[in-house]
Amino acid sequence: MNAEIIAIGSEMLSGERVDTNSLYLTRELNKLGVEVVTKCVIGDDRDRLSAQVRQSMGRSAILILSGGLGPTEDDVTRDAVAQALDRKLIFDTGIADWLAQRFAAAKRKMAEVNKRQAYVIQGADVLSNDRGTAPGQWLEESGAVAILLPGPPHELKSMFERHCLPRLARIVPKQAIRTLFLRVAGMGESDLDQLIAPVYKKYENPVTTILAAAGDIQIHLRARCSTEAEAEALLAEVGGPVELLLGDRIYSRNGDPLEVVVGELLRAMHATVSVAESATGGMLGERFTSVPGSSEYFTGGFITYNNAMKMELLGVSPETLAEHGAVSKETAEAMALGARRRTNSTYALSITGAAGPESGDEKVPKGTMYVGVADAAGTTSLRRQFLGDRQRVRTFAVQMALDLLRRRITGRP
Amino acid sequence: MNAEIIAIGSEMLSGERVDTNSLYLTRELNKLGVEVVTKCVIGDDRDRLSAQVRQSMGRSAILILSGGLGPTEDDVTRDAVAQALDRKLIFDTGIADWLAQRFAAAKRKMAEVNKRQAYVIQGADVLSNDRGTAPGQWLEESGAVAILLPGPPHELKSMFERHCLPRLARIVPKQAIRTLFLRVAGMGESDLDQLIAPVYKKYENPVTTILAAAGDIQIHLRARCSTEAEAEALLAEVGGPVELLLGDRIYSRNGDPLEVVVGELLRAMHATVSVAESATGGMLGERFTSVPGSSEYFTGGFITYNNAMKMELLGVSPETLAEHGAVSKETAEAMALGARRRTNSTYALSITGAAGPESGDEKVPKGTMYVGVADAAGTTSLRRQFLGDRQRVRTFAVQMALDLLRRRITGRP
Numbered sequence: 049m050n051a052e053i054i055a056i057g058s059e060m061l062s063g064e065r066v067d068t069n070s071l072y073l074t075r076e077l078n079k080l081g082v083e084v085v086t087k088c089v090i091g092d093d094r095d096r097l098s099a100q101v102r103q104s105m106g107r108s109a110i111l112i113l114s115g116g117l118g119p120t121e122d123d124v125t126r127d128a129v130a131q132a133l134d135r136k137l138i139f140d141t142g143i144a145d146w147l148a149q150r151f152a153a154a155k156r157k158m159a160e161v162n163k164r165q166a167y168v169i170q171g172a173d174v175l176s177n178d179r180g181t182a183p184g185q186w187l188e189e190s191g192a193v194a195i196l197l198p199g200p201p202h203e204l205k206s207m208f209e210r211h212c213l214p215r216l217a218r219i220v221p222k223q224a225i226r227t228l229f230l231r232v233a234g235m236g237e238s239d240l241d242q243l244i245a246p247v248y249k250k251y252e253n254p255v256t257t258i259l260a261a262a263g264d265i266q267i268h269l270r271a272r273c274s275t276e277a278e279a280e281a282l283l284a285e286v287g288g289p290v291e292l293l294l295g296d297r298i299y300s301r302n303g304d305p306l307e308v309v310v311g312e313l314l315r316a317m318h319a320t321v322s323v324a325e326s327a328t329g330g331m332l333g334e335r336f337t338s339v340p341g342s343s344e345y346f347t348g349g350f351i352t353y354n355n356a357m358k359m360e361l362l363g364v365s366p367e368t369l370a371e372h373g374a375v376s377k378e379t380a381e382a383m384a385l386g387a388r389r390r391t392n393s394t395y396a397l398s399i400t401g402a403a404g405p406e407s408g409d410e411k412v413p414k415g416t417m418y419v420g421v422a423d424a425a426g427t428t429s430l431r432r433q434f435l436g437d438r439q440r441v442r443t444f445a446v447q448m449a450l451d452l453l454r455r456r457i458t459g460r461p
Numbered sequence: 462m463n464a465e466i467i468a469i470g471s472e473m474l475s476g477e478r479v480d481t482n483s484l485y486l487t488r489e490l491n492k493l494g495v496e497v498v499t500k501c502v503i504g505d506d507r508d509r510l511s512a513q514v515r516q517s518m519g520r521s522a523i524l525i526l527s528g529g530l531g532p533t534e535d536d537v538t539r540d541a542v543a544q545a546l547d548r549k550l551i552f553d554t555g556i557a558d559w560l561a562q563r564f565a566a567a568k569r570k571m572a573e574v575n576k577r578q579a580y581v582i583q584g585a586d587v588l589s590n591d592r593g594t595a596p597g598q599w600l601e602e603s604g605a606v607a608i609l610l611p612g613p614p615h616e617l618k619s620m621f622e623r624h625c626l627p628r629l630a631r632i633v634p635k636q637a638i639r640t641l642f643l644r645v646a647g648m649g650e651s652d653l654d655q656l657i658a659p660v661y662k663k664y665e666n667p668v669t670t671i672l673a674a675a676g677d678i679q680i681h682l683r684a685r686c687s688t689e690a691e692a693e694a695l696l697a698e699v700g701g702p703v704e705l706l707l708g709d710r711i712y713s714r715n716g717d718p719l720e721v722v723v724g725e726l727l728r729a730m731h732a733t734v735s736v737a738e739s740a741t742g743g744m745l746g747e748r749f750t751s752v753p754g755s756s757e758y759f760t761g762g763f764i765t766y767n768n769a770m771k772m773e774l775l776g777v778s779p780e781t782l783a784e785h786g787a788v789s790k791e792t793a794e795a796m797a798l799g800a801r802r803r804t805n806s807t808y809a810l811s812i813t814g815a816a817g818p819e820s821g822d823e824k825v826p827k828g829t830m831y832v833g834v835a836d837a838a839g840t841t842s843l844r845r846q847f848l849g850d851r852q853r854v855r856t857f858a859v860q861m862a863l864d865l866l867r868r869r870i871t872g873r874p
Contacts, residue, residue, distance in 0.1 A: 061497045063488030064672055066479050075476030084474045086509060088501040096499060099516065107509070131663050182695040259477055323743075323764065329750025330736075330743025333764040337742025340851060348770035350763060351736065357761035357804065391770065405753050438753060 049220055050085045051077050052104040056116035056125050057199060058091040061406065069114045069197075069204050077206065080216055081223040081272050082110060092116065092182035097128035105192045108361050115199030117182035119161040123195055125165055127186075133189050136168040139163075143174060143183055150181060172196075175211040179203040186215065193219065218439070226279040228254075228269040228287040231300040233451040240265055240294075247289045262440045263447030264306065285425055296460050306450040307335045313457045319394035321453065323349035324362055324387035326374065327417065332446045343409070347391045350381065362386030375412045380420035380429045388422040390417040395456065396422045397449045398429075403441045417445035421452050428456075462633055463498045464490050465517040469529035469538050471504040472614060482527045482610075482617050486533040489621065493629055494685050495523060505529065510541035518545070518605045528612030530595035532574040538609055539580055541606065546602050548583040552576075556587065565695060571778075585609075592616040599628065606632065639692040641667075641682040641700040644713040646864040650867055653678055653707075656781040660702045667699055675853050676860030709873050712864065719863040720748045726809035726870045727758035732807035734866065736762035737775055737788065737800035739813040740830065745859045760804045765796065774851070775799030788813050788825045793842045801835040808869065809835045810862045811842075816854045830858040834865050840871075 053074070067089050072126035074084045074391040085108060090097050097116075104111045116125030130137050143166040150160035163459035165182055166175055175184030175197075182198040184207050195212055197204045232240060237260035244267075248256040254271035269287050275312050291298060292384055314321055323332045329351055336346045350361045358364040364382040372378040380400050388396035399416030408414030413433060430452060434444040455461070468480035480502050498521060503510045510529075517524045529538030543550050556579040564571035577777070578595055581587055585594045588597030588610075595611040595619050608625055610617045645653060650673035657680075661669040669682035682700050686692040704711060712722050727734055736745045742764055749759045763774045768787055771777040777795040785791040793813050801809035814830030819828030826846060833842040843865060847857040868874070 061487065061500065062670060063484050064492060064670070066481075066484065066605075071476050071479065074474065078476060085506065086501060086503050086513075087474065088499060090499050095500065096520070099520075100499075103512065103516065107512075231575070257477070258477060325746070328752075329755075329759070330738065330746025330749070330762065330764065333738070333743025333766075334741070336764060337764075338852060338855075342742075346742070346766050348764045348766045348774065349743065350774075351743065351750075351761045352762045353567055353746075353750060353756055354760050361761065361763075361803070366668050390774070396810075439751060442751075 049082045049110065050108045051082050051110035051112065052108045053084060053087040054085070054097070054111065054113045055089045055105065055199075056092065056113060056389065057089075058122075060089045067114075069199070069201055072201070073112055073114070076213065077110070078214075078270070079225055080213075081225055082216075082220055089432060090105070092122040092124050094124040094128045094131065098132040101129055101132035101194065102275035104190060105395065105424070109192055111192065112192045112197065113194065114197045114204055117184070117196060117198050119159070119164045119181070123164070126164075126169060127420075128170045129185075129194060129196060131186075132192075133169070133187075137167040138170055140166050140168045140174065143168070147181060158241050169196075175207050177203055177207055178210070178360045179206050185396055186211070190195060194387055195331060223272050223274065224276040224279040226271045226276070226283045228267075228283050229289075229301065229303055230267040230291070230294065230298050231303070231305070232265045232297050233263060233265065233299050233306055233454075234264065234297050234446055235294075237265060243293050244290050247293065248286055249284075251286050254283055256286075260432075262436065262443040263451075296455075296458075306447060306454065308339055309459070310450050310454050311336070311339050313454065314395075317348045317359055317457065319392075319457070320345050320347050320391075321395045321397065322387045322393040323449075324383040324396065324398040325351050326353060326358070326383070326398075327350065327378060327403045328399045328401075328442045328446055329353060330439060331442055332397060332399060335446055335450065347393045349391075349396060350383075350387055358383060362390070367370055373412065374418060375402050375418060377418055377420075377429050377431065380418035384420035384422035384429075385427050392424060395453060397453055398422075399445050399449055401441070401445055403438045403445075406436060415441050417441065417448065419445060419449045419452050421456050423447075423456065430445055462495045462523065463521045464525065464638040465521045466497060466500040467510070467517065467522050467524065467526045468500070468502045468612075469510060469526060470502075471535075473502045473528075474504055480527075481557050481663065482612070482614055485614070485618060486525055486527070487622070489626065490629075491683070492638055492640075492682055493626075493633050494638055495629075495633055498504065505535040507537040507541045507544065510537060511545040513711055514542055514545035514607065518602060518607060520656060522605055522632075523655070524605065524607045525610065526607065527610045527617055527812065528632060530578065530597070530609060532572070532577045532594070536577070540597075542600075542607060542609060544583045546582070546600075546607075550580040551583055553579050553581045554580070560594060561856055576682045582609075583779070590620055591623070592619050597624070598682075599624070600868035636685050636687065637689040637692040639689070639696045640683045641680075641703075642695050642714065642716055643680040643707065643711050644706070644716070644858055645678045645680065645707055645710050645717070646706075646712050646867075647677065647710050647733075648718055650678060653679050656706050657703050660706065661699055664695075664699050667696055669699075675847075675849065676864075695797060709868075709871075712867060717861060719867065721752055723863050723867050723870070724749070724755055724758060725868065726824050727808075730807075730870065732870070733758050733804075734762050734808045735760045735800045735804035735806040736808065736862075737796040737811040738762065738764050739766060739796070740810075740816045741812045741814075741855045741859055744855055745810060745812060745862055748859055748863065760806045763796075763800055771796060775803070786825065788815050788829060788831060790831055790833075790844060791840050793831035794835070794840045797833035797835035797842075798840050806864060807836060810866055811835075812862055814854070814856050814858055816851045816858075818851060828854050830854065830861065832858060832862045832865050834862075836869065 172187035383398035398420040402408040585600035796811035811833040815821040
């Protein structure tokens with residue numbers, strides 16, 4: 049079963065803004081087993097919208113429209129859909145009364161234009177709005193469904209969940225859908241794909257989606273079958289080998305990001321961590337402390353952006369810096385050691401590198417990052433060279449540091 | 462003059478990805494004075510795309526298509542546009558030779574499928590691709606233009622700039638467009654709008670766009686006239702009063718973010734800065750060091766996430782913490798003072814606060830942030846309470862700290 053989505057509003061046709069409601073709607077439709085085949089953004093233009101509605105309803109079983117249900121002249125969705133289907137708009141006194149009550153309760157005067165929101169397309173069911181003043185509408189025509197939803201995301205989501213998901217579930221052919229969601233660190237996208245493609249490429253079902261960010265890959269497998277047992281068996285058949293191939297590079301099976309996973313490990317062990325950052329300038333600390341409650345295990349850290357700071361704040365020796373340079377295994381390890389000693393934390397992580405665009409030389413090319421970890425058992429470090437701009441290289445290094453700690457805590461090489 | 466944009470590719474119909482080429486194209490078209498009235502994402506389906514092309518070319522002067530020009534069966538754009546306009550596809554030996562040379566130069570064997578990329582729609586001009594293997598196409602039909610561009614953003618941008626902008630400039634009615642771009646800190650969106658709306662609301666031209674992020678508002682004014690002098694005069698007429706009303710809350714007129722503006726002030730004064738961060742955990746340091754070359758003025762910092770670290774690393778006294786609490790004016794100022802003393806920097810900034818969701822109490826409600834600054838002249842601080850989730854509150858505080866330093870350096874209250 050196919051769906052189309054139309055977002056209405058000239059403000060989404062600028063060079064700065066995108067329609068995000070369609071992402072939420074797509075995820076929900078996919079979960080039901082419905083594929084989105086076209087999506088559009090149309091300005092506040094009745095004729096253009098009307099033509100698009102006619103075209104979409106002629107070829108797809110479900111059409112969802114978001115926005116354009118407000119009280120002003122710019123809000124053309126009701127009119128355009130009525131025109132597309134050649135139906136009348138009918139004044140609904142029930143909605144008008146409800147609107148009047150809402151305004152009275154808020155001790156505000158209802159402007160005359162608000163009555164526009166009480167018009168319903170002939171034959172449509174009204175969908176109540178518990179977050180705003182624009183009611184939605186649900187209507188059917190020659191076997192296709194059109195759903196009119198308000199544009200503000202929190203209004204749209206609430207209405208879609210309360211009214212539309214249950215009704216759609218009755219229309220959509222019964223399917224059982226099971227999803228496997230893995231997050232992987234410490235691997236490039238192409239290496240990962242080369243490793244697991246031989247497994248998942250053989251299957252159109254489950255559908256495999258791979259999303260790669262710097263040092264962080266998400267893998268979604270979505271199996272659709274007629275029974276739950278079949279979907280689970282299918283997911284096991286494909287997901288099992290994928291999990292086996294990736295092994296301990298999988299850090300999360302519930303969507304949690306790496307800083308949450310590492311934080312939970314630290315909390316479970318009643319351990320603490322501190323950081324010493326050069327090239328990343330605080331980004332690793334920022335990641336740790338983005339998690340509410342991280343004060344339980346994150347003690348603090350040092351941003352040592354130049355050599356003087358590395359010596360003064362962390363006790364890195366002038367000889368280490370002179371002999372090996374600021375971007376070196378020795379400096380990374382001395383930084384971790386210094387941070388651990390000065391904060392008394394169980395673990396300390398360090399990052400030093402040449403993030404670019406101007407840093408870097410022959411010995412230490414641009415993109416080279418060292419990550420160090422220190423604990424009671426000793427100190428170790430890793431070196432990697434990353435491609436990309438400054439922010440991307442720094443994000444890679446932070447992910448690498450978090451993953452190094454995850455492996456250290458769980459005793460993986 | 463109106464334009465429509467169609468992005469082709471099933472991968473942009475998932476719940477995670479959006480088409481971003483259309484944002485770039487919209488900005489460029491707007492600069493020419495062309496408005497985008499509809500944009501669509503269509504999967505790899507020839508008939509659906511063909512119908513959309515016919516509809517769009519029937520009502521808009523410019524249609525830009527991105528993607529679907531690759532060599533595989535999934536790449537349907539050439540076929541769909543030919544079908545929509547009832548034209549033939551013609552094998553272009555020039556393109557075929559160029560493709561063969563490209564592969565030979567890279568010492569790769571050209572697969573037979575790549576020859577698909579040598580087909581040109583009857584009557585179309587070929588647009589060369591200097592970044593990839595898919596040539597673009599430019600064709601006209603009954604006064605409307607269709608432009609086929611490759612999907613990868615760097616290929617699309619290069620081709621659009623080199624081939625399309627000059628040609629479009631010849632087609633589009635001559636207009637002079639002038640833009641004023643302001644960035645503002647230290648004001649909420651609604652306060653700002655209340656202040657300047659009485660000025661800009663009177664004008665449909667220039668078009669005013671306001672984009673708000675946490676603690677950072679961008680204002681664009683775009684004037685379109687038949688001559689440059691008119692456009693400049695109009696922009697001065699509206700932009701002048703807007704600038705006057707906002708005064709020194711405007712920190713940038715060229716798009717530079719606040720960390721770049723502050724960095725340039727520091728560099729110009731041969732001054733340095735250090736940071737002491739509690740609630741933001743490194744986010745302020747990360748912002749400073751996101752700028753290439755920031756090592757010239759950013760010395761380093763301290764992430765003191767608990768009281769012990771505030772005492773040990775920054776020398777905040779136990780009495781200050783006991784008497785006033787970690788989230789207080791006194792602690793913020795002691796942190797800044799400590800950071801300055803221990804790093805010998807010209808300026809030091811500090812941040813302490815209750816970012817939520819669980820922190821905060823009656824005396825210090827959730828969202829309360831203190832920002833301190835220390836220099837040779839003394840120490841001062843500001844308190845604000847921000848609304849929003851943890852990340853938003855932290856971003857507000859970082860912006861507030863950067864703006865406090867900007868004002869301190871430039872001697873503004």
